[in-house]
Amino acid sequence: MSNDWRSVNSAARIDLSRMCSIKIDPIRKLALVGPGVRLSSLVSESQKIGMMPEIESAACIDFTFSDWADETLRMMSTINSGIDGILRNVKVVAPSMTYQTGYDSFPANGGGYDLTKMYMSSGMSLGVPYEFAVPLRPISEMMVKRIYAFAKPADAAVAGVKIHRSGFPRVVKMRSAGFEQMLASGNISPSSSEVQLIVKLEGNQAIIDAAEKALDEIAGKNGGKLSEVQPDAPRFINPASIGSSVWVVGFFICDTKGLPAVISDITDKATDAKRAFQYCVGDLTPNTSLMIPIMQGPPSIPLLRSVGSYLVGNRIPLRGSPSWNPLLGDSRAVSRVEVLRQIKRVLDPKMILNPHTMEVF
Amino acid sequence: MDAVKPNRYSEEYLERLVASHDLAPMPKAAALAFKMMPDMVIHPKEAEEVAEIVRTATSWGLPVTPRGGASWGFGGAVPNKGGIMLDMTSMDRIIGLDTERGIVRVQPGVVWLRLDEWLRRRGYFVPYYPSSAPGATIGGWISTGGVGVGSYKYGAARDNVRSLQVVLPSGRILETAHMFDSRHPSDFDLTSLFVGSEGTLGIVTSIDMQVYPVPESFVPASYSFQNMDAVSNALNKISEAKLKPYHVAFVDDNTFRFLRAMGKHAPEVGGMVNIIFEGPKARVDEEIKFFDTLMASIGGKRESDEIANHEWSERSYELRTKKLGTGAVIGEALVPVAQTAIVARETVALVKKMKMNLAFNGYLIDRGTVAFLPFYLTDERRWIKAISSLSFVKKFLDISNKHGGRGVGLGLFMSSNIHTMRDRNTVKLLRYIKESIDPESRINGGKTVAMETRYGIKIPPALFRLGMNALALFKRFYPRDKYDRPVPGGFPGGEHR
Numbered sequence: 001m002s003n004d005w006r007s008v009n010s011a012a013r014i015d016l017s018r019m020c021s022i023k024i025d026p027i028r029k030l031a032l033v034g035p036g037v038r039l040s041s042l043v044s045e046s047q048k049i050g051m052m053p054e055i056e057s058a059a060c061i062d063f064t065f066s067d068w069a070d071e072t073l074r075m076m077s078t079i080n081s082g083i084d085g086i087l088r089n090v091k092v093v094a095p096s097m098t099y100q101t102g103y104d105s106f107p108a109n110g111g112g113y114d115l116t117k118m119y120m121s122s123g124m125s126l127g128v129p130y131e132f133a134v135p136l137r138p139i140s141e142m143m144v145k146r147i148y149a150f151a152k153p154a155d156a157a158v159a160g161v162k163i164h165r166s167g168f169p170r171v172v173k174m175r176s177a178g179f180e181q182m183l184a185s186g187n188i189s190p191s192s193s194e195v196q197l198i199v200k201l202e203g204n205q206a207i208i209d210a211a212e213k214a215l216d217e218i219a220g221k222n223g224g225k226l227s228e229v230q231p232d233a234p235r236f237i238n239p240a241s242i243g244s245s246v247w248v249v250g251f252f253i254c255d256t257k258g259l260p261a262v263i264s265d266i267t268d269k270a271t272d273a274k275r276a277f278q279y280c281v282g283d284l285t286p287n288t289s290l291m292i293p294i295m296q297g298p299p300s301i302p303l304l305r306s307v308g309s310y311l312v313g314n315r316i317p318l319r320g321s322p323s324w325n326p327l328l329g330d331s332r333a334v335s336r337v338e339v340l341r342q343i344k345r346v347l348d349p350k351m352i353l354n355p356h357t358m359e360v361f
Numbered sequence: 362m363d364a365v366k367p368n369r370y371s372e373e374y375l376e377r378l379v380a381s382h383d384l385a386p387m388p389k390a391a392a393l394a395f396k397m398m399p400d401m402v403i404h405p406k407e408a409e410e411v412a413e414i415v416r417t418a419t420s421w422g423l424p425v426t427p428r429g430g431a432s433w434g435f436g437g438a439v440p441n442k443g444g445i446m447l448d449m450t451s452m453d454r455i456i457g458l459d460t461e462r463g464i465v466r467v468q469p470g471v472v473w474l475r476l477d478e479w480l481r482r483r484g485y486f487v488p489y490y491p492s493s494a495p496g497a498t499i500g501g502w503i504s505t506g507g508v509g510v511g512s513y514k515y516g517a518a519r520d521n522v523r524s525l526q527v528v529l530p531s532g533r534i535l536e537t538a539h540m541f542d543s544r545h546p547s548d549f550d551l552t553s554l555f556v557g558s559e560g561t562l563g564i565v566t567s568i569d570m571q572v573y574p575v576p577e578s579f580v581p582a583s584y585s586f587q588n589m590d591a592v593s594n595a596l597n598k599i600s601e602a603k604l605k606p607y608h609v610a611f612v613d614d615n616t617f618r619f620l621r622a623m624g625k626h627a628p629e630v631g632g633m634v635n636i637i638f639e640g641p642k643a644r645v646d647e648e649i650k651f652f653d654t655l656m657a658s659i660g661g662k663r664e665s666d667e668i669a670n671h672e673w674s675e676r677s678y679e680l681r682t683k684k685l686g687t688g689a690v691i692g693e694a695l696v697p698v699a700q701t702a703i704v705a706r707e708t709v710a711l712v713k714k715m716k717m718n719l720a721f722n723g724y725l726i727d728r729g730t731v732a733f734l735p736f737y738l739t740d741e742r743r744w745i746k747a748i749s750s751l752s753f754v755k756k757f758l759d760i761s762n763k764h765g766g767r768g769v770g771l772g773l774f775m776s777s778n779i780h781t782m783r784d785r786n787t788v789k790l791l792r793y794i795k796e797s798i799d800p801e802s803r804i805n806g807g808k809t810v811a812m813e814t815r816y817g818i819k820i821p822p823a824l825f826r827l828g829m830n831a832l833a834l835f836k837r838f839y840p841r842d843k844y845d846r847p848v849p850g851g852f853p854g855g856e857h858r
Contacts, residue, residue: 027699028765029600029729099787103767106695106730111767111782112791112810113562114506114519117553137728141603165574167640203604203644204651210643257461333549335535340549342797346790 014128016066024049024136028105030088031134035066042134051136054086065132069124087132090119094127094347104133122340125354126347140202146212147227148197148219149177154260156195159222160284161256163199166218168211171200174281196227197284252311254320256284262318266307273303365414369404369451376402380446385434385774390744395436395773396443396815399426404451408526408534408566411447415564416532418445418803425804427560429469429501432493435772437559438501441807442815447564449500455479456567464523465572469500469565485572488607488639489515495677500565505770506557508726510676514607514639515573517726519553526567527555530799535563554794559772561805562798578642581673582649584661585630589613589709591660592632593702598655599636600698600728604648608637608724610676613705615720619682628668634661635672679722679734686738692754693769694733694761701731707760708735715753715836732769733761740842749839752832776812777822 019034022045031053033042039055046052069090089102101115119126150156156174164172177194197219201211216226254262263279270277311322344351371377381397391397400423405411418425424444431438440446452468455476459465463485467476473494477487489511491502502509503525507518515521524538537552555562586592592611599609611634617627636652638645653663675681696704705721712719721735735757741747751774758768758778768778779788791810799806807813812820 028697097786097790099790100784103782105697105765106767111506111557111769112771112779112788113794114553114557115790117519117550121550135727135729137605138601138603167574167576168644204647206647207604207644210641210647214641214643255462333536335529335533336537336549336551339529339535339551339798343794346793346797 016128017064019130020064024051026051026136029136030105031136032104033065033132033134035069035129035132036064037132038064046136047139050139052139054135054137066124066129069120069129086135087116087120088135089131089133090116090129091131092119092127092129095352096347096349099127099347102133118340118343122344123354125344127353141204142208143200143202144208146199146201146215148199148215148224149227150195150197150219150222150224152223152260153195153263155223156197157256157259157284159219159224160197162218162222163197163215164284166211166214168201168207168214169199170202171198172284173198174284176278176280178276179278179280197224252318252320252322254318258318258320262311262320265310265314269303269306269310273306275303365403365405365410369406371402371404372400373402377446380428380448381439383431383434383436383438385436390748394814394820395439395441397436397439397441398443399440399446400443402446402448404448406451408528411528411564411566412532412534414445414447415528415530415804419530419532419801422801423803424806425564427500427504427564427805429498429504430472430493430496432491432497432501433505433770433772435770436774437504437770437772437805437808439773441773441813442817449564450498452500452566453498458483458485458572460485463572463574464569466567466569467499468567469498471499473497473499473502480572481575484575486575487570487572489518489521492677492679499568499570503556503568503570504558504560504565508732508769510610510724511608512726513609513724514605519556521571522552522556522568523571524569525552525555525565527563527565529563530801530804534566559770559805559809561795561809563804576639576641576645578645579637579639580645580649581635581637581669582652583664583669583672584634584636584656585628585664586632586634586661588631589705590702592634593705594659595634595656595661596701596725596731597698598659599634599652600725602651602655604651605728606636606648606652607639608635610635610637610672610722610724612672612679612722613720616679616682616722619685619720623682623684625681628664633664633672635669637673680736682720682736682738686740692735692757694758694766695726695769696731696733696761696764696766698725698729698731700764700766701733704733704760704764704766707764708757711753711756711760712737715750715756715833716839716841717750717753717836719753733766743842746836746839746842749832749836752829752836755826755829756833771809773808773812776809777820777825779810780822 016035018036020036020038020041021034022037022042023032024030024046025032026049029051031042031046039053042053087102088106089100089104091100092098099115101119103111119129148156148159150159153174160172160174163169175196175198177196199215201208201215203211219225252262259281266279267277308322311318311320315321377398377400380399380402403414405414415425424440424442425447426438426440426444427447427449428438429449450470450472453470453472454468455471456466456468458480460483465476465480465485465487473487473490476499477490477494480486489507489509491497491507491509493502494510503518503522505518524536527535527537529535535551537555538550555565584595586595592613596609596611599606611632614631617630617633620627634656636656638648638652640648656663694704708719708721717737719735719737721733723731723733726732737750737753739747739750754775758781761767762781767782768775771779779791783791788810795802795810802813807817807819812822812825814820
């Protein structure tokens with residue numbers, strides 16, 4: 001199964017992009033959406049009745065829900081957990097049966113096994129999704145973004161964690177300044193060392209005022225300053241719209257301790273290769289971060305290999321894992337894959353759905 | 362059993378007796394169907410020890426039942442076929458706190474209250490926990506899926522548990538998520554499969570969970586209302602509000618009547634909504650102002666800080682009124698917020714029909730859902746009455762289901778309910794999953810996805826439901842005793858004003 005993201009060889013491809021119905025139940029505060037629905041579509045539909053998805057809509061609004069069910073995009077964060085933690089239920093067709101991973105309306109606690117996260121992390125190898133249940137919430141009275149500029153990634157990472165822990169923001173993201181320009185123009189300007197923290201605040205006027213005062217102080221103490229630039233709504237990279245000038249290496253999940261070193265080392269590599277490097281760090285919470293190394297094209301295969309092997313080789317000291325080979329070196333994953341294979345055999349005994357996903361060992 | 366040191370192994374009658382029940386007072390007659398007394402009790406200390414015990418038990422053909430604080434009432438922590446009871450409260454080490462990630466690693470037998478106290482000394486706290494926090498273990502609560510205090514803002518256990526170490530029925534040790542990126546795992550994540558599996562897929566031996574910095578401000582506020590309809594309306598309004606407090610709980614008027622009957626001071630109100638705020642002081646102050654206005658607009662009266670603080674301090678003692686009877690059996694259901702009033706009304710009508718004495722409380726677990734916890738007085742020493750009273754839980758869940766809700770917790774006694782909770786194919790899949798991970802059904806077998814007696818006979822759900830309906834009918838004609846009569850100032854059957 002795939003939309004525009006994955007290539008397949010010698011296999012039938014199921015295009016889910018036309019399964020794009022949206023049913024909103026304002027009483028249950030719930031949206032039931034097809035796998036082809038883009039988050040941006042759900043946002044605009046729910047806004048018509050004064051609601052919005054519990055998912056953080058500042059990220060990946062161009063992605064469909066089936067993209068999220070693919071093997072990496074589910075990592076895009078929301079407030080307390082990844083997308084898979086927010087979803088209530090996924091209705092799935094597997095070769096041997098149809099099933100539901102949880103409940104439409106309720107958290108799946110105390111009512112039999114909760115299959116949602118397992119399904120969402122299976123790379124759609126446990127069945128084809130045909131409906132997702134997404135909780136909705138009222139639109140806040142005020143929503144504002146505040147941008148802080150930093151000269152060094154390390155300072156931004158430290159400030160970002162403190163800002164997140166202040167209890168005010170809904171989301172804190174970190175990006176290179178050139179990332180926003182790239183999204184606007186489709187091209188990358190030369191590498192900029194400036195780093196931005198993008199903080200999303202919600203509440204009423206008094207809460208926003210208090211938050212801005214507190215966060216300005218935290219940023220100031222850590223070498224940041226309030227940016228005058230208010231970018232458009234942040235959008236995630238969509239290769240189809242950006243074109244061939246940008247190469248997405250992949251995600252590298254690490255914590256904030258390892259993050260500055262990753263950024264610094266890859267920037268050096270890109271500079272040596274006379275390429276620009278920009279990045280986006282999603283949801284700068286204390287325990288994890290998300291990074292997307294990007295290089296301006298035309299593609300430099302040696303550089304891509306160099307960055308890739310650097311991240312793989314340093315995953316332990318950097319406290320992270322690369323999305324394109326997440327199981328590499330994690331001996332703990334062996335038992336996990338075995339359990340998943342047992343479940344896969346029940347649902348897909350002939351191993352016809354995305355069989356490559358579990359062929360890692 | 363060579364793997365276990367002598368001082369951590371017991372066949373003493375008293376110890377086995379203690380391990381043969383949980384919070385629910387079960388009549389002795391239940392032993393006809395279930396061998397609830399284990400043959401031995403083991404207090405393990407490490408995962409490797411648990412793995413060895415599981416391997417040995419499998420080779421001996423013995424069932425294994427893990428047990429934490431046993432503060433649920435559905436038989437999940439009680440054997441149905443005897444065998445080995447693993448008392449996990451002996452695995453009670455707090456292994457460490459990673460301040461960079463905000464993750465604490467604990468063994469499953471750590472009690473919630475103790476963890477919270479330990480964290481607060483280091484500037485952190487755990488904002489989500491069961492109301493039974495003084496006695497419930499972390500492993501026990503997460504095995505139920507864990508919704509409780511703080512879930513409204515911070516989510517359920519599944520949203521906060523980052524990784525588990527589990528001893529599988531094969532004796533192998535499994536880590537459910539990646540060693541580093543356990544919040545947004547880039548590979549397979551089995552954490553939520555085991556969270557909420559009620560100890561039927563393996564024995565949890567270590568837990569990584571998210572913790573948070575202690576908030577600057579923490580304020581409980583209580584609002585009284587005329588009756589349960591008004592309380593239900595308040596819950597609706599709160600769930601639709603643009604601001605989101607930390608925790609929202611409610612109690613009915615009969616809860617206060619029970620307390621007064623015990624000689625405690627309790628306010629004479631038709632119902633109470635308790636809203637708890639936490640966070641930066643500026644935010645908390647604004648939220649209090651906002652909810653004061655909202656509650657006043659629908660007839661809520663803000664009670665004194667003394668009452669609010671008392672209500673908050675009592676959050677873990679909702680079963681204090683057990684002293685009125687020799688026991689109280691709880692049922693628990695998740696109900697759409699919009700249906701709270703009608704579920705409350707029909708529950709009261711049911712109580713009248715069944716000649717019982719009941720009160721209820723509950724809390725919001727998210728913007729769409731109320732956890733609804735009725736409890737009634739009973740006397741398990743009178744087994745005919747006690748067994749017939751058990752049918753109330755089934756009838757109460759029928760009411761919840763009718764209005765779009767569902768029960769919480771399957772364990773042993775409620776496992777037939779899985780058919781009312783999940784569709785037929787999914788139930789089949791859940792059973793396949795149990796069978797594929799635990800082919801010989803050694804780990805807490807015959808529960809959650811099936812109800813199995815001590816003789817290995819699976820009780821068909823239809824038979825169970827038929828039996829419960831018959832008992833409910835019987836209870837309607839059973840004479841009242843002192844536990845069914847209204848408490849002073851109350852009404853027969855817990856009628857609400």
